[in-house]
Amino acid sequence: MEIGIIGSGNIGSTLAGYLTKLGHEVLIANSRGPETLTEIVATTGAKAATAEQAASAKDLVILAIPQKAMVNLPIDILAASKAIVIDAGNYYPSRDGQIAEIANGATDSEWVAKVIGHPIIKAFNNIVAPSLASKGTSVGNANRIALSVAGDDTEQKQLVMKLIDEVGFDAIDGGLLSESWRQQPGEPAYCQDLDKEKLKSALQQADISKRAENLAAADEAARPYL
Template identity: 50%
Template sequence: MNIGIIGAGHIGSALAGRLTSLGHSVYIANSRGPETLQDLARKTGATPVTTEEAAQRGTDLIVVTIPLKKIPDLPKDLFKDVPAETPIIDTSNYYPMLRDGQLPELETGDLTESGWVQQHLGRPVVKVFNNILADHLAQPGKPAGTPGRVALPVASDDAAAKRKVMQLVEELGYDAIDAGTLRESWRQQPGGPIYCNDLPADKLREQLASLGTERTPEQHAGFLANQAKQEQAMAAQGIKL
């Protein structure tokens, strides 16, 4: 496939290396220009391009993996010439203390993180790759049927796009689990039991079922509180995003 990656941070770089190793053509962009991505190109085999070129050349799949607060800064017409059937993956996570500042719609729970992204992009998105550590994502996955194979939740309102993305997740060596609609993607956000815990398929399904589908105010508050504690711990360790 021809895959465009917008964002060359930890997740974008990890995906670039994995996808090129599987034979896909990867076009990767960052906010500073393709000339700053030469080292990454040598390491991964991805082709450095501009943000606009990543959208244009990612004819089969596009990954948007930039800090959440930067989503509104993307060109408003970035996807105007991208075919409607091209899936757009969103990997974002909300880190209000360490990076993003407070976003009112996410603080109140009116929107999920990817719901907020979808509104800004004006295109349906598929939520995946947000709840696995980039260091883990950079390593080869495991063949189907391998005990302990990590499972990744995939959420979207676009059924066809979700199916295509789930096939890619399987190709990368993970069990792809249908995690419902974008409204239900709160279950894989930071602060919850699914986030960065590398669960196998049976345990992931159990967690999804135990959380339910409609987020309660108590669940929203609990996720935010858990995430705040995690961000405080990361800050104490000097971790920066």
């Protein structure tokens, strides 16, 4: 596939390396320009690109950037895209600012979908970067970590789940995009390196009445690192 990744931080660069090794053509971009991606290109094999070029990838576009940066994306290109678009980010109010629609109950990816005018699949957000980089393993390994995938298009979710399996992790269906809060900061499924059955259980344990409270606690704990 032709895959664009916007965001060259730990998650974006790690995914670039995995996907290039799988034989995909990967275009990676950041907000600072292609000339700042020399080291990542050398270590991952991906091609440095502008955000516009990465957003134009024909098969898959991965957004691995803070929520506050979504409004700066090449929205016209993404809105017209036929590609699957994955949101791999998480909303932290102390970093991203207060977003009223999320505060009023929308998931962050529902908000992203509205901002860019394109459906979203939520994936790669419920794992810490070091685990993503080092804990991928073969199918059937007893210690294989699972990732959850949320979205409204079943076919797109299945493709993303297959890709996750190829990268080295199990994948489970996390439900509709409106349910993606279950795999976000402060919830039992967030960044716990769980296997499939434990991840399924953690997703179900999430209590929507505690959603705002849990996010606030996670935001406060993460504040020094954001």
